Amino acid sequence: MSRIEFKDVRHAYPPAAGQAPVYALKEVSQVWEDGGAYALLGPSGCGKTTLLNIISGLLTPSEGSILFDGREVTNLPTTERHIAQVFQFPVVYDTMTVFDNLAFPLRNRGMPEPRVRERVVEIAAMLDLSDRLKQRAAGLTADGKQKISLGRGLVREDVNAILFDEPLTVIDPHLKWQLRSKLKELHQQIGVTMIYVTHDQVEALTFADQVVVMHDGAVVQVGSPIDLFNEPKHTFVGYFIGSPGMNILPCRLEQGQPVFANNLLSSSYPVDTDLSGKLEIGIRPEFVSFCDDGIPVEIQKVEDLGRYQVVTVKHEAEQIKMLVGEDQAIPSSSPHIQFDPGNLRIYRDDWAVGPGNA
Ligand code: ADP
Ligand code: MG
Numbered sequence: 001m002s003r004i005e006f007k008d009v010r011h012a013y014p015p016a017a018g019q020a021p022v023y024a025l026k027e028v029s030q031v032w033e034d035g036g037a038y039a040l041l042g043p044s045g046c047g048k049t050t051l052l053n054i055i056s057g058l059l060t061p062s063e064g065s066i067l068f069d070g071r072e073v074t075n076l077p078t079t080e081r082h083i084a085q086v087f088q089f090p091v092v093y094d095t096m097t098v099f100d101n102l103a104f105p106l107r108n109r110g111m112p113e114p115r116v117r118e119r120v121v122e123i124a125a126m127l128d129l130s131d132r133l134k135q136r137a138a139g140l141t142a143d144g145k146q147k148i149s150l151g152r153g154l155v156r157e158d159v160n161a162i163l164f165d166e167p168l169t170v171i172d173p174h175l176k177w178q179l180r181s182k183l184k185e186l187h188q189q190i191g192v193t194m195i196y197v198t199h200d201q202v203e204a205l206t207f208a209d210q211v212v213v214m215h216d217g218a219v220v221q222v223g224s225p226i227d228l229f230n231e232p233k234h235t236f237v238g239y240f241i242g243s244p245g246m247n248i249l250p251c252r253l254e255q256g257q258p259v260f261a262n263n264l265l266s267s268s269y270p271v272d273t274d275l276s277g278k279l280e281i282g283i284r285p286e287f288v289s290f291c292d293d294g295i296p297v298e299i300q301k302v303e304d305l306g307r308y309q310v311v312t313v314k315h316e317a318e319q320i321k322m323l324v325g326e327d328q329a330i331p332s333s334s335p336h337i338q339f340d341p342g343n344l345r346i347y348r349d350d351w352a353v354g355p356g357n358a
Helices: 048-056 098-107 113-126 142-154 173-190 201-207 225-230 235-240
Strands: 004-012 023-032 037-041 063-068 083-086 161-165 193-198 210-215 218-223 247-250 252-254 257-260 279-283 288-291 298-304 308-315 318-325 336-339 345-348 351-353
Touching (some): 023 210, 037 048, 048 083, 048 161, 083 142, 098 113, 098 142, 142 161, 173 201, 218 225, 218 235, 235 279, 247 318, 257 279
Parallel strands (some): 037 193, 037 210, 083 161, 161 193
Antiparallel strands (some): 004 063, 247 279, 252 257, 288 336, 298 308, 308 318, 345 351
């Protein structure tokens, strides 16, 4: 097991003829602690797989270095890194039995057969594959094959880390939930560093203790699910985490307080009035409410989600989403809204400013 460290890692894939290189990873400097459950979360194309392949050694970064427990591994081949990696789509040997597929990584490393058997039986039980061990992998559904892939990732006990690259993409929704809980349970049992890549915030927030949010080739914030919800350091984190995401609205400043469309607001996070750049406020839909005397709005849409209603309102050109309890009335004439000052954040050029921020 290992602590994983990235030092100024950047990566550009070879550019098309005559074009300048584009950095798929812009600059990553991070320390991920030994035994942690991490999720790498971000939209498609933001560089998650690139970073994962740099950890396992499938890819050598164009710049920077990677260390396991303080030891440089940047140029070590995959076989010497002792990393298990589970890919998005099943990697199984169709002609082998389920048993032999699971045993493969162990036999490959010369583990004595009785121990192989013990370990395979244990992992198969965890993944509900016990009654399939004698079947050939070819006969299994996509779900079943992906469970074998997961098993092959989990079976070795001598790994520094286990990497999962969107491993539940091909799994049906019900089983997905089950497998995710199982992975979390397993992490608690075996305590090996696990890095779980996903574009789905629910998957990331339920699996991980620490979520690494990536955007456009860079890590924008690392934090617990609660940190990311309460203190988004970047507008992208505010917008990407939460359902619906944070409202991000243009503002200017007057005496350290934000002014949104000529409405002077109050924020418990006052900032320097001289700030230049693109200024915005961030307010989560949870902290917007109707009131008698605030910002006048027009109601555009009400979606009933059971315990909550998502209400979309508009003030001048700006749309604002709010979460309203099921038993709360929506005003029928001249609605006004207010923002909770304690949860109003100010962003400059997409980065949070004010107390606790740079
Ligand atoms: P993610 O896993 O977050 O979807 P990737 O790491 O796969 O993102 O890709 C990051 C960026 O690098 C994307 O713009 C993608 O098109 C580009 N990219 C990925 N793999 C290659 C490759 N082999 N050659 C060239 N560009 C690539
Ligand atoms: Mg990917």
